[in-house]
Amino acid sequence: MCLDQWSKKSLNRGFCAVKSKTFVSRSRTKVERKSGNIPCHWKFQGRNCPREMSQQRAESQQRAESQQQRAESQQRAESQQRAxxxxxxxVPAESRVTPAESRVPSEQSPADQRLFSVRTQFINRVSQAILDQLLDKLYQREVITYSEMTSARMKPQLEKAREVVDTVHRKGAAASRVLIDALREIDPYLYGQLDLS
Incomplete structure (x- = not known):
């Protein structure tokens, strides 16, 4: 075999070897790219992969949205507290605090106030006989004097009732308490109608 023929055969054999290696390497690269094991070609150029960059942008956007939602909820809570x-x-203090008169029962309110609140009803409803008995009780308990008792007895029924209730009311809560107790003892029905309990 001459030198030229041997050289051609060697060259052909070498070309086939190079060609087969290139084909194998290309097929391996395709398989690796399909399986996802080969790194992105952007990294070989010193740049970030577009897919990773989009994922990072999505994560940062989610974090920013969550922080904004927390800030908005905190602002709403603070505004509600301020409102x-x-x-x-x-609101006025009177509407926030219950008055003492509405908290205490009627029996704990001063007797003179309770008597004055039913003054008109007492004058119109009390009878002549009940008035005479009340005058006796008030005189016995030294709430009124003898002259006050005789002065009231000389007047008509309505004037007598008015003088009795006004005289006792002027003498204070203790005297009014005596009149209320005497009325409860003498005429329980009228006592209940006047709601003096």
Missing amino acids: ASQQRER
């Missing part, structure tokens, strides 16, 4: 405190400040 509630301002509303409490605008």
Whole structure:
């Protein structure tokens, strides 16, 4: 075999070897790219992969949205608290605090106030006989004097009732308490109608 023929055969054999290696390497690259094991070609150029960059942007956007939602909820809660405190400040103190008169029962209120509140009903409903008995009780308990008792007895029924209730009311809560107790003893029905309990 001459040198030229041997050289051609060697060259052909070498070309086939190079060609087969290139084909194998290309087929391996295709398989690796399909399986996802080969790194992205952007990294070989010193840049980030577009897919990773999009994932990072999505994660950062989610974090920003969650932080914004938390801030908005906190602002709403603070504004509600401020509105509630301002509303409490605008409400008058009288409406926030229950008056003492409405908290205590009627029997614990002063007797002179209770007697004065039923003054008109007492004058219109009490009878002549009940008035005479009440005058006796008040005189016995030294709530009224003898002259006050005789002065009241000399007057008509309505004037007598008015003088009795006004005289006792002027003498204070203790005297009014005596009149209320005497009325409860002498005429329980009228006592219940006047709601003096």
